[in-house]
Amino acid sequence: MAAPGGKFFIQDNIKKTAAHxxxxxxxxxxxxxxxxxxxxxxxxxxxxxxxxxxxxxxxxxxxxxxxxxxxxxxxxxxxxxxxxxxxxxxxxxxxxxxxxxxxxxxxxxxxxxxxxxxxxxxxxxxxxxxxxxxxxxxxxxxHPVHEVQIPHTHGLQTEGTTIPVYHLLPSTASSSSPAPLVIIFTGLDGYRTELAVWMEGWRQLGVATVVLEIPGTGDCPAAASDPTSPDRLYSSLFEWVSQQPGIDQAKVAIWAFSTGGYYAIRVAHTHASKLAGVVALGGGCHHMFDPAWLAEVNHLEYPFDLANTLAHKWGYGNDVARFTEEASDKFSLLKDGTLDMPTCARLLLVNGTEDEIFPIDDYYLALQHGAPKEARFVKGGMHMGEPMSFFVILNWLYKLFGIEADPGKQMQTLPFKPKF
Structure with missing residues (x-):
């Protein structure tokens, strides 16, 4: 925990039960x-x-x-x-x-x-x-979205052979005028079928997108229970990106949502040279695995049984007790040395201070280790600090890519309005 007295920042609310x-x-x-x-x-x-x-x-x-x-x-x-x-x-x-x-x-x-x-x-x-x-x-x-089966060239024989992603390349992109690329890492429950909602807004700005699931979710081929599987997954992904003539290789960024933020922090360290910038929105890195945290999350902000869903995602099936006992030693980015690696891509950490899914304590911790990072916390905001966090991130990515755009206009592309 990062708060004074060895407590979580939301310690005063951790015993409550949400109405839902x-x-x-x-x-x-x-x-x-x-x-x-x-x-x-x-x-x-x-x-x-x-x-x-x-x-x-x-x-x-x-x-x-x-x-x-x-x-x-x-x-x-x-x-x-x-x-x-x-x-x-x-x-x-x-x-x-x-x-x-x-x-x-x-x-x-x-x-x-x-x-x-x-x-x-x-x-x-x-x-x-x-x-x-x-x-x-x-x-x-x-402007149709296409599904691409990226070869998982760095995967083990026990892992899947392809990485299913959604891809949208602006029609203006070419080898002589390549487009920036936003790679979207999905979360625990929102997969490529959901996070595709961001693709059209980026296309309108001349930015390409790729959306893919994180290990243990959707159709991700990486072994859920192997802490090193994301390293192989993203090596295969970046190999494919490097072969795309319509992508500006100097302007490749990651925007990761929720649980995807854990993988964003890791990839910012393991594949720093491939990335212009990384955004970890609402993620975690260490305290998210604390037994004291996992013991409480099933009755907090998440709509269902969060600890059980996380156990399933990380390859433990229904064995929540074993996941709670082993997860920190196995997956903590502090304990495995990731946070103290000397090289890190430009990394923006964003979350709401009152997050009850992954503790804001993890971002305080990340700021205290390794290379300097950027951060923006939404005071009083819950998980991911929506919607303010989106405006912070969009402006940061616009500046990273050197484009002029209005985040409010891009946000208007998100809500779905039935016509028929």
């Missing part, structure tokens, strides 16, 4: 309804009206923690299938814009079905169906 842990109805009413109406995380590409019958049914059946994840996931399927049929009908009639919207809306319903992670058979089915619909919908847009 009481029932699914409370989750919707106190945490999810507003973002669903706005079409923002975790409801990217979704419409609130699509979720209303699901919420009614789950409220009637009194869904609450601990969830049966198969039963939970099944509740979303009828609505997702209904939206898919509308999309397919529009597609067959050549109504491209309508078909794209409904494919994406169906994918959003499947996303919340598999949320926060595909831990059960039905949730894994939801992930498979949802990602197929998402890339179909994104591929029908005026």
């Amino acid at each position: 842990h009481e029932s699914y109805q409370q989750l919707w009413e106190t945490k999810w309804k507003k973002p669903a109406e706005m079409g923002v995380y975790p409801f990217m590409f979704g419409a609130a009206s699509d979720f209303e019958p699901i919420v009614s049914a789950m409220t009637e059946q009194n869904f609450r923690e601990p969830y049966d994840w198969d039963a939970y996931a099944k509740m979303y399927f009828p609505q997702a299938e209904k939206l898919t049929k509308i999309a397919e009908e529009a597609d067959s009639k050549g109504e491209v814009e309508k078909a794209s919207e409904y494919y994406l809306r169906a994918s959003a319903v499947y996303r919340i079905s598999r949320f926060p992670a595909p831990r059960s058979e039905v949730q894994r089915e939801a992930w498979t169906k949802g990602k197929a619909l998402c890339i179909k919908g994104l591929g029908m847009r005026p």
